[in-house]
Amino acid sequence: MLRASGLVAGYERGKRVLDGVNVDLPRGGVRGLAGPSGCGKSTLARVLALLQRPWAGTVELDGSPIRGFRHAASRRQRTAVGVVFQQPRPAVDPRMPLRRVLEEPLRASGERGVPERVAELTELTGLDGELLGRFPHEVSDGQLQRACLARAIALRPRYLICDEMTGMLDASTTAALVRVVDEQVRVEGTGVLAISHDESLLHAWAGDDVIRL
Numbered sequence: 164m165l166r167a168s169g170l171v172a173g174y175e176r177g178k179r180v181l182d183g184v185n186v187d188l189p190r191g192g193v194r195g196l197a198g199p200s201g202c203g204k205s206t207l208a209r210v211l212a213l214l215q216r217p218w219a220g221t222v223e224l225d226g227s228p229i230r231g232f233r234h235a236a237s238r239r240q241r242t243a244v245g246v247v248f249q250q251p252r253p254a255v256d257p258r259m260p261l262r263r264v265l266e267e268p269l270r271a272s273g274e275r276g277v278p279e280r281v282a283e284l285t286e287l288t289g290l291d292g293e294l295l296g297r298f299p300h301e302v303s304d305g306q307l308q309r310a311c312l313a314r315a316i317a318l319r320p321r322y323l324i325c326d327e328m329t330g331m332l333d334a335s336t337t338a339a340l341v342r343v344v345d346e347q348v349r350v351e352g353t354g355v356l357a358i359s360h361d362e363s364l365l366h367a368w369a370g371d372d373v374i375r376l
């Protein structure tokens with residue numbers, strides 16, 4: 164379980180974006196998180212992905228409290244939670260060809276069989292292998308988002324936060340990426356938090372398991 168309790172977070176002193184938020188994310192399923200624009204969904208995503216330190220409250224990963232966020236989190240804890248954001252372009256280094264985008268987490272964690280895993284991820288996410296040599300500006304948003312999803316699942320995270328992951332994509336790419344994530348739930352037992360302001364998408368994806376912020 165990835166569990167946040169009593170989260171308080173924000174950016175400017177005295178302005179709370181999250182004010183006492185509680186979220187539980189079990190393994191092996193998709194839970195939806197809905198809420199209007201600006202209510203703090205992305206802020207919550209960043210805290211749960213250990214990328215932002217909350218002002219107060221706790222995050223627990225499989226029963227262990229998180230003590231450090233960002234670089235202060237242990238590699239084991241950081242790699243346990245994957246995240247995909249709405250916009251793929253700011254999420255990648257423009258100087259890296261897609262192959263390196265996929266390789267980076269694998270190399271940083273000292274994984275063996277990197278080329279084989281990259282080939283597997285390419286296949287899994289429906290990313291055309293010929294695109295691996297291209298730079299981000301040479302591919303479409305949908306193709307780049309496939310690469311970002313491949314990178315996010317490269318280390319088989321126990322939890323995956325999809326923050327408006329398909330917000331910029333057409334219906335067929337949306338359906339394809341949702342299928343990839345569902346497959347992770349089935350095969351790896353991943354616990355997924357699907358965040359969107361689009362309640363019908365969440366309902367189609369997570370059924371009645373949708374919480375509201």
Ligand SMILES: Nc1ncnc2c1ncn2[C@@H]1O[C@H](COP(=O)(O)OP(=O)(O)OP(=O)(O)O)[C@@H](O)[C@H]1O
Pocket residue numbers: 174175180198199200201202203204205206207360
């Ligand atoms: N880096 C930042 N610095 C200052 N304020 C920020 C920053 N990021 C977000 N905010 C503010 O925090 C509030 C919540 O933003 P957040 O992006 O978490 O909401 P959201 O629910 O994800 O919105 P959306 O659905 O529009 O993406 C907003 O008022 C926003 O302006």
